[in-house]
Amino acid sequence: MEYFLQQLINGLALGSIYGLVAIGYTMVYGIIGMINFAHGDIFMVGAFIALIAFLILVAIGITAIPLALFLVLLIAMLLTALYGWAVERIAYRPLRGSFRLAPLISAIGMSIVLQNYVQLAQGARVKTLQPLITGVHTLFDFGNRLVVQISNIQILIILTTFALMTGFSWLVASTSLGRDMRACEQDLKMAALLGVDTNRTISLTFLLGAALASVAGIMYLLYYGVIDFHIGFVAGVKAFTAAVLGGIGSLPGAMLGGLLIGLIETYWSAYFSVQYKDVAAFSILIIVLIFMPTGILGKPEVEKV
Amino acid sequence: MSEPLLSIKGVSAFYGNIAALKGIDVEVMPGEIVTIIGANGAGKSTLMMTICGDPQAREGNIIFEGRDITHLPTYEIMRMKIAQSPEGRRIFPRMTVFENLQMGAATAEGGDMKADLARVYSLFPILEKRSNQRGGTLSGGEQQMLAIGRALMSRPRLLLLDEPSLGLAPLIVRQIFSAIRDLNQREKLTIFLVEQNAFHALKLAHRGYVMVNGRIAMQGTGSELLERPEVRSAYLEGGR
Numbered sequence: 001m002e003y004f005l006q007q008l009i010n011g012l013a014l015g016s017i018y019g020l021v022a023i024g025y026t027m028v029y030g031i032i033g034m035i036n037f038a039h040g041d042i043f044m045v046g047a048f049i050a051l052i053a054f055l056i057l058v059a060i061g062i063t064a065i066p067l068a069l070f071l072v073l074l075i076a077m078l079l080t081a082l083y084g085w086a087v088e089r090i091a092y093r094p095l096r097g098s099f100r101l102a103p104l105i106s107a108i109g110m111s112i113v114l115q116n117y118v119q120l121a122q123g124a125r126v127k128t129l130q131p132l133i134t135g136v137h138t139l140f141d142f143g144n145r146l147v148v149q150i151s152n153i154q155i156l157i158i159l160t161t162f163a164l165m166t167g168f169s170w171l172v173a174s175t176s177l178g179r180d181m182r183a184c185e186q187d188l189k190m191a192a193l194l195g196v197d198t199n200r201t202i203s204l205t206f207l208l209g210a211a212l213a214s215v216a217g218i219m220y221l222l223y224y225g226v227i228d229f230h231i232g233f234v235a236g237v238k239a240f241t242a243a244v245l246g247g248i249g250s251l252p253g254a255m256l257g258g259l260l261i262g263l264i265e266t267y268w269s270a271y272f273s274v275q276y277k278d279v280a281a282f283s284i285l286i287i288v289l290i291f292m293p294t295g296i297l298g299k300p301e302v303e304k305v
Numbered sequence: 306m307s308e309p310l311l312s313i314k315g316v317s318a319f320y321g322n323i324a325a326l327k328g329i330d331v332e333v334m335p336g337e338i339v340t341i342i343g344a345n346g347a348g349k350s351t352l353m354m355t356i357c358g359d360p361q362a363r364e365g366n367i368i369f370e371g372r373d374i375t376h377l378p379t380y381e382i383m384r385m386k387i388a389q390s391p392e393g394r395r396i397f398p399r400m401t402v403f404e405n406l407q408m409g410a411a412t413a414e415g416g417d418m419k420a421d422l423a424r425v426y427s428l429f430p431i432l433e434k435r436s437n438q439r440g441g442t443l444s445g446g447e448q449q450m451l452a453i454g455r456a457l458m459s460r461p462r463l464l465l466l467d468e469p470s471l472g473l474a475p476l477i478v479r480q481i482f483s484a485i486r487d488l489n490q491r492e493k494l495t496i497f498l499v500e501q502n503a504f505h506a507l508k509l510a511h512r513g514y515v516m517v518n519g520r521i522a523m524q525g526t527g528s529e530l531l532e533r534p535e536v537r538s539a540y541l542e543g544g545r
């Protein structure tokens with residue numbers, strides 16, 4: 001029982017990270033109908049920018065953790081958003097209107113470029129960050145050293161994710177930018193006919209998706225303390241699985257899918273085999289694609305248009 | 306004579322290498338209702354979309370209020386207060402009626418959204434009743450009213466309507482045509498109308514053009530065209 005609960009907390013923390021990355025996949029898919037394979041690498045770039053920012057802040061003597069964390073969040077979101085924006089401008093926009101596979105191939109190329117770029121600039125070996133946020137709380141004590149604990153970093157991950165997702169959902173549902181994004185998603189041509197600068201809206205979607213992915217990168221860095229140029233690939237595929245599981249194109253679906261993938265992976269590792277945890281996630285991707293291609297919250301096509 | 310609000314001069318437009326418009330000349334004066342009639346595939350919808358820059362004209366010029374808009378991107382053209390209710394209505398299916406109207410108001414910067422909304426609701430009262438319903442679940446006639454209402458939300462100086470009567474029952478068609486006439490007479494709104502329903506359109510319009518295979522074949526006042534035997538046999542007989 002306590003083991004089960006403990007894994008629940010671990011799974012939620014991990015799932016939050018996947019969920020934040022999954023939003024980027026789902027938003028971009030919704031708006032221009034392509035899978036941005038480079039998005040996982042944007043997450044990786046975010047983690048590296050955060051690491052470098054931490055080291056610089058320490059070097060210039062800013063060591064108060066809340067302040068440092070806030071500054072790192074700001075810097076990483078800003079710079080990573082620029083990367084996301086640049087990827088779209090360089091690799092996808094020139095191909096808009098060409099055949100469907102072209103931007104997909106370009107995305108795979110962009111993914112390789114980002115990985116090699118970070119590998120060259122930062123080296124191939126893993127980078128570590130000493131634990132900054134420590135401390136754990138015992139939630140339940142069953143005696144006999146059977147306890148359920150939540151660490152401060154887990155609390156931080158879950159709360160940050162919750163806040164960001166609430167904020168982002170509000171943005172999409174209730175602001176004029178969010179309305180423009182939904183309009184572009186539902187009918188790009190019509191949105192332009194109503195005076196929406198669709199290129200700008202698409203750019204902003206990439207920008208926001210990358211900013212959210214960078215937060216996931218920071219959380220990953222703080223949680224595991226170890227990153228390398230390759231983390232974007234596996235995390236990216238899992239977040240993509242999460243987006244498909246939740247229903248690609250659906251914002252709540254991405255969040256739900258992220259949490260589910262995090263939980264499934266954690267429980268799989270806990271009760272079956274750690275070695276095969278990635279296999280579990282990929283198997284789910286295949287099963288969902290076969291039996292539930294629109295995902296859990298995928299759009300029901302009821303509209304008569 | 307006053308300046309034309311819209312003048313289309315020698316415009317050709319292509320889909321790939323196939324010409325859909327082959328040297329079109331059309332003028333629309335302020336306060337007019339001008340209609341384009343023609344068979345399926347003549348290029349009527351293409352002309353409406355070319356005015357809006359999608360596809361852009363490859364030859365010729367499109368002048369709106371004295372400004373050459375031929376090579377502007379679509380969103381900038383629309384921000385100059387041209388609005389279109391396009392072929393197929395293109396309602397945003399997963400947005401409510403109200404949100405669809407809000408989207409229409411996107412270019413009405415500094416305007417009074419409440420007043421614009423009230424104007425649309427008084428023109429089409431059913432939209433107010435349906436304001437929280439998703440666009441995709443409206444009936445065809447309601448969607449058409451929404452498409453026109455959405456176009457009006459930007460307070461356009463030129464309204465482009467592409468087959469507003471398509472697929473609608475006669476009663477709804479009459480309602481929509483009377484709304485068009487009202488907008489023109491009461492608010493002096495200039496309207497450029499594409500219609501299959503040539504009889505209705507020519508009765509309503511001040512002037513009309515007949516389009517055949519991407520070219521203008523005939524033009525004249527609405528009543529002139531109604532009298533022409535070629536028009537009668539090709540577009541009217543049995544078709545009313």
Ligand SMILES: Nc1ncnc2c1ncn2[C@@H]1O[C@H](COP(=O)(O)OP(=O)(O)OP(=O)(O)O)[C@@H](O)[C@H]1O
Nearest residue numbers: 320325343344345346347348349350351352392501
């Ligand atoms: N997106 C497109 N790609 C390629 N060809 C197109 C496209 N849209 C229209 N066409 C072609 O251009 C020609 C003109 O089409 P258009 O839709 O303008 O005709 P229309 O007069 O509006 O016809 P209808 O009365 O049936 O609506 C047609 O031959 C059509 O097949």
Ligand SMILES: [Mg+2]
Nearest residue numbers: 349350351392
């Ligand atoms: Mg047409």
